[in-house]
Amino acid sequence: MTFDDSDEKFAVMRRGVTAVLEDDNSGHDMGHIDRVIALAERFCDELDQDVDAEVVRYAALLHEVDDYKIVGKEKSGEYANMSKIMSDAGLNLEVQDRVREIVSTMGYSKSLRGIRPKSIEGWVVSDADMCEAIGASGTLRAFQYAISDKGSGVIFDKNIWPEVDISAETYNSSGTTHSTDSFVNHHFEKLLKLKGMMLTEPGKREAGRRHVTMREFLQAFFVEQNAPEWEKFLEIFEKERNSAT
Numbered sequence: 001m002t003f004d005d006s007d008e009k010f011a012v013m014r015r016g017v018t019a020v021l022e023d024d025n026s027g028h029d030m031g032h033i034d035r036v037i038a039l040a041e042r043f044c045d046e047l048d049q050d051v052d053a054e055v056v057r058y059a060a061l062l063h064e065v066d067d068y069k070i071v072g073k074e075k076s077g078e079y080a081n082m083s084k085i086m087s088d089a090g091l092n093l094e095v096q097d098r099v100r101e102i103v104s105t106m107g108y109s110k111s112l113r114g115i116r117p118k119s120i121e122g123w124v125v126s127d128a129d130m131c132e133a134i135g136a137s138g139t140l141r142a143f144q145y146a147i148s149d150k151g152s153g154v155i156f157d158k159n160i161w162p163e164v165d166i167s168a169e170t171y172n173s174s175g176t177t178h179s180t181d182s183f184v185n186h187h188f189e190k191l192l193k194l195k196g197m198m199l200t201e202p203g204k205r206e207a208g209r210r211h212v213t214m215r216e217f218l219q220a221f222f223v224e225q226n227a228p229e230w231e232k233f234l235e236i237f238e239k240e241r242n243s244a245t
């Protein structure tokens with residue numbers, strides 16, 4: 001897949017996105033956006049079916065600007081930032097609708113409510129965004145989030161076990177954190193599940209590689225922390241997930 005690097009609309013929108021995300025310190029920065037775009041481009045290349053590259057690129061660029069962690073729960077569903085950025089760039093209305101449809105159906109908390117993207121373009125962007133949450137960079141982002149003003153501030157507490165089958169209500173219960181929340185527990189409450197939520201073959205392959213990195217990190221961490229009960233917990237968690245998929 002090739003993109004037109006002189007895409008003026010993309011450049012205008014990227015400036016708009018930068019302005020919205022510039023104060024964020026919880027892992028929603030332009031580095032994240034650019035990596036999601038690059039992964040989504042690669043997935044399009046690896047797919048042997050037609051994908052609208054422009055819609056993929058625009059949705060990847062705009063997927064965070066109305067996130068509830070950025071604008072708050074009340075405003076999140078209005079997609080006001082995204083709509084303004086797209087219309088300032090003069091995007092045609094049909095493309096705007098397709099981008100809005102993708103962004104409004106992706107993300108882990110929406111998936112807990114049974115909402116998933118429906119188009120191939122949406123599958124690609126969703127897989128790229130979820131892959132960005134896992135692997136070595138995913139673990140670093142989770143750490144960054146945990147110590148940010150939105151996170152729990154807890155890295156690991158041997159006595160607080162994760163709520164493995166967490167509901168959407170609990171996940172967002174205190175705005176951006178909840179009672180069992182910690183850097184380590186976030187792996188069990190979200191990150192280790194993402195491999196099984198991929199919607200495209202390239203996404204599944206990439207998520208498989210990143211999953212191994214995370215599991216090895218956690219295994220080593222639990223050994224270093226003298227936490228054999230957590231080593232066992234990880235082993236059982238993985239066994240149950242693998243037999244379910």
Ligand code: ADP
Binds near residue numbers: 142
């Ligand atoms: P994404 O950008 O992947 O849709 P979010 O907006 O929910 O994810 O969060 C941004 C990043 O912070 C992600 O990598 C995510 O896994 C991580 N994160 C979200 N919630 C927590 C949490 N409670 N503890 C640790 N990391 C978190």
